[in-house]
Structures are given as C-alpha cells and as structure tokens.
Amino acid sequence: MATKVENWREKEAGIDEIFEKYPEIPKIIILKTDVHRRGYVLSEKAERLLEEGNYQSEADTIFGEKLGAKKIPIGLTFRDGTSLIGGYRSNEGIRDHYVIDAIDGKFYVTDNGNVYEEVDFWKEPDFYHKKTSKGTPMGEVVNVRPQRLNFAISRVCHFWDTPGEGCKYCYVGINGIEATKKNIPALYDYDEIAESVAEAIKQQGRFSMIMxxxxxxxxxxxxxxxxxxxxxxxxxxxKPIFNRKDLKVQLIGSAYDKEQLIRLKEATGIIGYTADLEVANKEAFEWICPGKAKHVGYEEWKKRLYDAVEVFGRGNVNTGIVGGVETAQPNGFSSEEEALKAVLSEAEELAQHGVSVAYIVWGICGIFKDQVPPSLDYYIALAKGLDEISRKYGLEAYFDDYRRCGNHPNTDLGRI
Ligand code: SF4
Structure with a gap:
C-alpha cells in the first residue's frame, strides 16, 4: 500500500496557488501534471460512460497491464491535444486522487468539489482486435497512443537478471520477471509485429510515427x-512495409557505443534515438539505476548520447528522465530546491552537446513503491526550467512533443 501523506492539502501549495504562481504556464499543463502526480479514479457515472464508448483499455505490451474484465483506461487526452499516459489508480492515493466524472455525456477532471477540465479517453484504433496469422490479438503485439504506434523488442530487461541491479522505480523489469515465470518468450515475434504494423497503418489519418x-x-x-x-x-x-530509406521511427533503447549506433542507423533507417539517463545526477543515478551504472556508467552514458548526436544529428537525440525520482529517500536530495538546481545544471550540459531532456512524472511503483513524489510546484518549476534550456539551445523534441508523445510537461510547453 502507498505511503499516505496526511493533511497534504495543508502542507503544500494547491493547484490554484500554482496557477497563480506560474501565469506563463498553461493551466491545462499544470492540471495534467498534477493528475499524473496524484493519479485519478473514475466515478460510477464515468465508468458507465467509458463502457459504452469505443475506448482503448487494457494492453498487454511492455508498457501495459491487464486489469481484468473491467475497462481500464490507459490514457487521457486534454483539450490542447496533450496526453497523459497511465495515471489510473486502483489503490489508495499517496495524496488524494483526482476523480474523472461524467457530466452531460462528457468526461471532466474533478477534485474536492471543483470541476477543472473536460478530457477524453483514447479511442480504440481499427486494427486492435484483429488477429495475426498466428492468432494473437494485434493490440497485444503493437499498442498505440493517439497518434503513434508502439512496439517492443524484448519484454524482459536483463538488468534485472542480477538481483538488485534493476532501476528502482521501474515496473517494466517486474513485468518481465512475471512473463519469464509464465514461460512467455522474452522477445516479441517480429513477424507478428510487421503484420500488426501493416494493418494499423491502413487506418487513414491516425498515426504519424512509430516508437x-x-x-x-x-x-x-x-x-x-x-x-x-x-x-x-x-x-x-x-522496413519493407514502408519501402523507403529513412523511417519516422524513434528508438528508445540502451546507450550504444558509436559503432553500434552507426550499425543500427544504417541497417534500420530510424531517425530518432533516445537513451534514457533516467536520473540526472551521478550519485542518485548510481543508487537508483545500479545496473546502468555497473554496465555503462553515468559519464559514459552521457558520452554515448553525445556520440549519438554525431550519428543521428542535432534535434534527433534526447534522453528521458523520471522527474522527481532524484528526491527519493534516503539517498536522494532532501531539498527540492537543491534537486531542481542539480537536474537543470545536468540538463544544460546535455543541451550544450545537442541532447534534449524529456521528463515524465514519477509514477510510484517497483522497488520505490513506498516513496513519495515531490510537490506540484517542483514539477512545474522543472517543466519551466527544462523548456527554457531547450529554447536557449534551439533544441526541439520532435518525437516527444505534445502531438506525438504528449507525456512530458516540459516538451508540452514547446508548443507555445
Ligand atoms: S528503467 Fe531501467 S530497469 Fe526499467 S526497463 Fe529501463 S533500463 Fe530496464
């Protein structure tokens, strides 16, 4: 069970205060960030409305989880076109969850008696319930966001093979261990992926890229x-599905050395590369991501990102960080102010080398299931700071912008 923060509404600035403190940040982005941070549940009316609609629910890919027969939303879209991936909670909140309610046939984010914003859930794509020639539902092979197709190579992350070396906030590793126990192969079937991608892109106007x-x-x-x-x-x-040299594909993979990067780019034609540093501080990285620290190392991970800029070009390489995880206790920053300063300083160094940073709101799970994410103020200051750095160095996050990804509060600001 999550660690409940008692009387949190009295202890930290509420969303209305944050709206006032950051008038330059759109309210929708502030709200979206907070819904992600605190999670949401559905009212009974919203549950019924969700059941009636053609909405995407459970998925069984590297990112997804099956939660039984009930329709469980996997993402929200806000009126500005940004998305929230995940966020649904079936357990008690660290801070109270937002409630998605149904009012006059539409969904709204509500909290503590206030109605904030209309939202919608992601619509199911046409291919989702079709089956591959081996009989697997295509939605279990390739999953989707509003505008992008996602597929994975290995459902198992082998940093977890050695106990204690998986990243402490991660659930992919735990899903992989469960899959191994059930004798599910570690690698996805590439024929099934190709069949599903070919079928998915028949839907006109839905997808603009693949991750x-x-x-x-x-x-x-x-x-x-x-x-x-x-x-x-x-x-x-x-690749033969598209019959072209370069593919509008973002790969989120491990940090490869230069020879591997060149080999990968030449053989696949992908044009976007991301290797997630996850924690933008050396000491915190070594504690939180021990496998990455042991097999690659913090400085070497950054160097490989810089090499990737030479291979893929400026603007085509970024790194993801788990926003707020640097405040995990007992070894992370105990002051939000110091954490913010440290992360933004690292982000500036990365940007000087042409690497942009996209943060996601830390979803509490994995080994860190009892941790408490930082304040909303922290998350908004982080979004603002990272956006300012991207502007200063002229870095755009094409693959992770508000249209294609929409899950990063800082890159969401790039649209302004
Ligand atoms: S976050 Fe770390 S442990 Fe999880 S999948 Fe990525 S590298 Fe593996």
Whole structure:
C-alpha cells in the first residue's frame, strides 16, 4: 500500500496557488501534471460512460497491464491535444486522487468539489482486435497512443537478471520477471509485429510515427551487441512495409557505443534515438539505476548520447528522465530546491552537446513503491526550467512533443 501523506492539502501549495504562481504556464499543463502526480479514479457515472464508448483499455505490451474484465483506461487526452499516459489508480492515493466524472455525456477532471477540465479517453484504433496469422490479438503485439504506434523488442530487461541491479522505480523489469515465470518468450515475434504494423497503418489519418523500445539485452561481444542485432532483425521485417530509406521511427533503447549506433542507423533507417539517463545526477543515478551504472556508467552514458548526436544529428537525440525520482529517500536530495538546481545544471550540459531532456512524472511503483513524489510546484518549476534550456539551445523534441508523445510537461510547453 502507498505511503499516505496526511493533511497534504495543508502542507503544500494547491493547484490554484500554482496557477497563480506560474501565469506563463498553461493551466491545462499544470492540471495534467498534477493528475499524473496524484493519479485519478473514475466515478460510477464515468465508468458507465467509458463502457459504452469505443475506448482503448487494457494492453498487454511492455508498457501495459491487464486489469481484468473491467475497462481500464490507459490514457487521457486534454483539450490542447496533450496526453497523459497511465495515471489510473486502483489503490489508495499517496495524496488524494483526482476523480474523472461524467457530466452531460462528457468526461471532466474533478477534485474536492471543483470541476477543472473536460478530457477524453483514447479511442480504440481499427486494427486492435484483429488477429495475426498466428492468432494473437494485434493490440497485444503493437499498442498505440493517439497518434503513434508502439512496439517492443524484448519484454524482459536483463538488468534485472542480477538481483538488485534493476532501476528502482521501474515496473517494466517486474513485468518481465512475471512473463519469464509464465514461460512467455522474452522477445516479441517480429513477424507478428510487421503484420500488426501493416494493418494499423491502413487506418487513414491516425498515426504519424512509430516508437520502438526494448528491455536492455546485455549480452554480445560488447554490452548491448545482441540488443542492436535484435532491433535490426525486427526492422528487416518492418522496413519493407514502408519501402523507403529513412523511417519516422524513434528508438528508445540502451546507450550504444558509436559503432553500434552507426550499425543500427544504417541497417534500420530510424531517425530518432533516445537513451534514457533516467536520473540526472551521478550519485542518485548510481543508487537508483545500479545496473546502468555497473554496465555503462553515468559519464559514459552521457558520452554515448553525445556520440549519438554525431550519428543521428542535432534535434534527433534526447534522453528521458523520471522527474522527481532524484528526491527519493534516503539517498536522494532532501531539498527540492537543491534537486531542481542539480537536474537543470545536468540538463544544460546535455543541451550544450545537442541532447534534449524529456521528463515524465514519477509514477510510484517497483522497488520505490513506498516513496513519495515531490510537490506540484517542483514539477512545474522543472517543466519551466527544462523548456527554457531547450529554447536557449534551439533544441526541439520532435518525437516527444505534445502531438506525438504528449507525456512530458516540459516538451508540452514547446508548443507555445
Ligand atoms: S533500463 Fe531501467 S528503467 Fe529501463 S526497463 Fe530496464 S530497469 Fe526499467
């Protein structure tokens, strides 16, 4: 059970105060960030309305979880086109959850008697319930966001093979362990992926890009050699669908060395590369991501991102961080002010080398299931600070902007 913060409404600035403190930040982005931070539940009326509509619910990919027969939303869209991935909670909140209610046939974010914003859930794509030639529902092979297709290479992240080396906030690793226990193969079936992608893109006007990710595969002559090989094998199946040299694909993978990066780009034609540093502070990174620290190291991870800019070009490389995880206790920053200063200083160094940063709101789970994420004020200051750095260095987050991803409060600000 989550650690409940008692009387939190009295202890920290509420959303209305944050609206006033940051008049330059759109209220929808502030609200979206807070809904992500605190999570949401559905009122009974909203549950009924959700059941009636053609909404996407459970997914069984690397990102998804099956939660039984009840329709569980996997994402929200706000009126400005930004999205919130996840956020639904079936347990008690660390701070009270927002409630999505149904009013006059529409969904609204509400809290403590206030009605804030109309939202909608993600619509199911046409291909979702079709089956591959092997009989698997395509929605279990390839999942979607409002404008993008996602597929994965390995559902298992092998940093978890050695106890204590998985990233402490991560649920992908735990899902992978569960899959292994059930004898589900670690690697997805690339023929099924190709069939599902081919079917998905028949829907006119729905998808503008593909995102590919993978749990880390550490084996090979050098660390990640086998991971790169597997991605190339998958693209041997997927690339012919598009019949072109470059593909509007973002890969979120491990931090490859320069030889691996070149090999990957040449063989696949992907144009966007992300290797998530996750924690923008060396000491906190070494505590929170021990596997990454052991197999690559903090400075080497950054160097590989800089090498990637030479291979993929400025503007095509970024890194994800789990916003707020640097305040995890006992070894993270105990002061939000110091944490913010440290993260923004690292982000500036990354930006100087052409690497932009996209943060997600820390969703409490995994080994860190009893941690408490920071204040809304922290998250908004982080979004503002990272956006200012991106503007200063002229970095755009094409693949992670509000249209294609929409899950990063700082890149959401890029539209202004
Ligand atoms: S690298 Fe870390 S965050 Fe990514 S899947 Fe593996 S354990 Fe999770």
């Amino acid at each position: 590919v990710t993978t749990g880390s595969i550490l084996t090979g002559k050098k660390v990640f050699d086998d991971e790169v090989d597997e991605i190339i094998k998958a693209f041997e199946k997927v």
